[in-house]
Amino acid sequence: MVEELIVETQGQGLLDITHQVKKIVDISGNDHGLCTVFVTHTSASLTIQENADPSARRDLENWLNRLVPENDALYTHTTEGPDDMPAHIKAILTSTSLSIPIINGKLGLGVWQGLYLWEHRRMGHRRRLLVHVSR
Amino acid sequence: MVEELIVETQGQGLLDITHQVKKIVDISGNDHGLCTVFVTHTSASLTIQENADPSARRDLENWLNRLVPENDALYTHTTEGPDDMPAHIKAILTSTSLSIPIINGKLGLGVWQGLYLWEHRRMGHRRRLLVHVSR
Amino acid sequence: MVEELIVETQGQGLLDITHQVKKIVDISGNDHGLCTVFVTHTSASLTIQENADPSARRDLENWLNRLVPENDALYTHTTEGPDDMPAHIKAILTSTSLSIPIINGKLGLGVWQGLYLWEHRRMGHRRRLLVHVSR
Numbered sequence: 001m002v003e004e005l006i007v008e009t010q011g012q013g014l015l016d017i018t019h020q021v022k023k024i025v026d027i028s029g030n031d032h033g034l035c036t037v038f039v040t041h042t043s044a045s046l047t048i049q050e051n052a053d054p055s056a057r058r059d060l061e062n063w064l065n066r067l068v069p070e071n072d073a074l075y076t077h078t079t080e081g082p083d084d085m086p087a088h089i090k091a092i093l094t095s096t097s098l099s100i101p102i103i104n105g106k107l108g109l110g111v112w113q114g115l116y117l118w119e120h121r122r123m124g125h126r127r128r129l130l131v132h133v134s135r
Numbered sequence: 136m137v138e139e140l141i142v143e144t145q146g147q148g149l150l151d152i153t154h155q156v157k158k159i160v161d162i163s164g165n166d167h168g169l170c171t172v173f174v175t176h177t178s179a180s181l182t183i184q185e186n187a188d189p190s191a192r193r194d195l196e197n198w199l200n201r202l203v204p205e206n207d208a209l210y211t212h213t214t215e216g217p218d219d220m221p222a223h224i225k226a227i228l229t230s231t232s233l234s235i236p237i238i239n240g241k242l243g244l245g246v247w248q249g250l251y252l253w254e255h256r257r258m259g260h261r262r263r264l265l266v267h268v269s270r
Numbered sequence: 271m272v273e274e275l276i277v278e279t280q281g282q283g284l285l286d287i288t289h290q291v292k293k294i295v296d297i298s299g300n301d302h303g304l305c306t307v308f309v310t311h312t313s314a315s316l317t318i319q320e321n322a323d324p325s326a327r328r329d330l331e332n333w334l335n336r337l338v339p340e341n342d343a344l345y346t347h348t349t350e351g352p353d354d355m356p357a358h359i360k361a362i363l364t365s366t367s368l369s370i371p372i373i374n375g376k377l378g379l380g381v382w383q384g385l386y387l388w389e390h391r392r393m394g395h396r397r398r399l400l401v402h403v404s405r
Contacts, residue, residue, distance in 0.1 A: 002302045002371045002378070032137045034171055034267045036304055036369045040380030042320045048231045050177045050223060055212040059220050060227060062209055074332055077325040085329050088320060092330060096318045097369045099171045099232045101137045101267040108137070108265045110175030130378045132304045132371040134269060134404060167272045169306055169402045183366045185312045185358060190347040194355050195362060197344055202337075234306045234367045236272045236402040243272070243400045245310030269404060 001028055005037075005129040009119035012083075014049070014057045018107075018115045021131055025107050028133040033102040036132040037115065043087035044119050044127050045094040051114030064090055087120035094118060102133070136163055140172075140264040144179070144254035147218075149192045153242075153250045156266055160242050163268040168237040171267040172250065178222035179254050179262050180229040186249030199225055222255035229253060237268070271298055275307075275399040279389035282353075284319070284327045288377075288385045291401055295377050298403040303372040306402040307385065313357035314389050314397050315364040321384030334360055357390035364388060372403070 003024045009015055017037075025035050039046055050056045068089045070082040077085045098115070101108040109115065117127060138159045144150055152172075160170050174181055185191045203224045205217040212220045233250070236243040244250065252262060273294045279285055287307075295305050309316055320326045338359045340352040347355045368385070371378040379385065387397060 002373045004373075032267075034269060036371065038369065038371050038378060040378065040383060042318065042380070042383055047227045048177065049227060053212055053214075056220065056223055059210050059212045060224060063203075063207075063224055066209065068333075072333075074336065075329050077323055077329045079323075085326065088326055089330060089333055092317045092319060092364055094227055095231075096365075099173065099234055099267075099369055101171065101173050101265040103137045103139075103265060108173060108175065110177070110263070113175060113177055128380070130371040130373060132302075132369075134304060167402075169404060182362050183312065184362065188347055188349075191355065191358055194345050194347045195359060198338075198342075198359055201344065229362055230366075234308065234369055234402075236306065236308050236400040238272045238274075238400060243308060243310065245312070245398070248310060248312055 001133045003131045005131050007117050007127045009127055010124045011122055012119055014116040014118050016114050017117050021115055022107050024131045025102055025133060030102050030133060030135055031105050033133060033135040034099055035102055035107055036097060036099040038097045038130045040128045042091055043121050045091040045096060046098045047094050047116050047118055048113050049116055050112050052112055083122045090120045136268045138266045140266050142252050142262045144262055145259045146257055147254055149251040149253050151249050152252050156250055157242050159266045160237055160268060165237050165268060165270055166240050168268060168270040169234055170237055170242055171232060171234040173232045173265045175263045177226055178256050179252060180226040180231060181233045182229050182251050182253055183248050184251055185247050187247055218257045225255045271403045273401045275401055277387050277397045279397055280394045281392055282389055284386040284388050286384050287387050291385055292377050294401045295372055295403060300372050300403060300405055301375050303403060303405045304369055305372055305377055306367060306369040308367045308400045310398045312361055313391050314387060315361040315366060316368045317364050317386050317388055318383050319386055320382050322382055353392045360390045
């Protein structure tokens with residue numbers, strides 16, 4: 001079973017998609033299995049992170065922005081804007097696919113884990129994800 | 136098939152879990168298939184690395200500690216200790232899930248590959264992993 | 271179904287393996303499913319990146335080479351050459367396994383996504399990948 005998940009982002013940031021993915025797992029009716037989430041873009045990515053304190057996610061984002069700043073003299077791929085090349089680099093440092101076991105009919109995330117779509121472009125985008133569920 | 140794997144860490148470091156995961160693959164009896172390992176925490180992660188010379192793993196750890204130091208003025212998420220925010224960042228730069236094909240009844244790791252649980256906190260923790268095996 | 275894929279690299283760089291992996295998915299005849307690619311080495315890795323403008327891939331490589339330079343005084347694992355330890359670090363920052371859903375008989379990559387084997391050593395190597403395809 002492969003479901004398409006469309007997520008509208010609001011610009012750079014971590015967007016919680018845990019609920020949407022859990023719903024797809026619920027519909028599958030699988031008691032045990034594997035859920036794989038895949039993002040079909042190269043300037044947005046996935047990460048699993050703490051879902052409790054929002055300051056952790058803000059720090060993640062600020063840290064990554066400092067590691068991969070815009071307007072770095074190294075970049076030659078600049079025609080799509082100053083935030084495009086940093087977005088590609090951030091995408092390779094995080095995840096394009098993530099697989100989470102399903103246990104007792106539920107997505108096997110830890111208590112403090114949330115699943116996030118990470119938009120790396122400044123502008124909001126319509127992002128298309130694929131969610132595969134198997135036994 | 137989803138199995139729970141509990142690993143007690145001894146503080147920051149790479150812990151070889153290859154043997155435990157191989158045992159689960161053996162029990163499954165699958166000749167060909169896929170084994171997915173998932174860590175249910177946001178301050179520990181997974182990596183596949185050289186299993187021969189321990190100096191490679193020490194260098195990995197020292198390099199990552201230098202890239203993501205404690206007490207960085209950027210951090211605002213500091214209530215859980217100086218090693219907490221660096222642990223979250225290290226987790227997103229490495230892997231929360233890893234999938235390894237099973238071939239001829241064996242985990243398809245290369246000769247020099249080991250599977251490691253990477254504890255990023257200074258103190259030892261009881262870490263819960265999920266291991267999914269399918270055809 | 272697990273297939274072995276041998277790729278001869280020509281030294282450091284991103285090598286497009288999308289076509290080879292698509293062929294394996296075609297042969298499987300699966301309409302919907304999951305394709306997992308795994309690299310059996312610790313000094314080469316996988317990434318999904320923009321397949322249009324080659325300047326994006328050159329920038330990725332130059333950026334990663336600057337972040338993880340050779341001859342860093344921190345390295346103690348130096349017996350296999352100055353490019354070996356950087357290769358291990360680059361491998362942990364990118365991906366050893368990647369899972370891509372199959373939708374309507376096709377690998378579900380986005381229009382601008384290509385699947386790349388990233389050789390991190392200076393010399394060309396014979397790299398062995400495993401490709402698992404399931405429903």
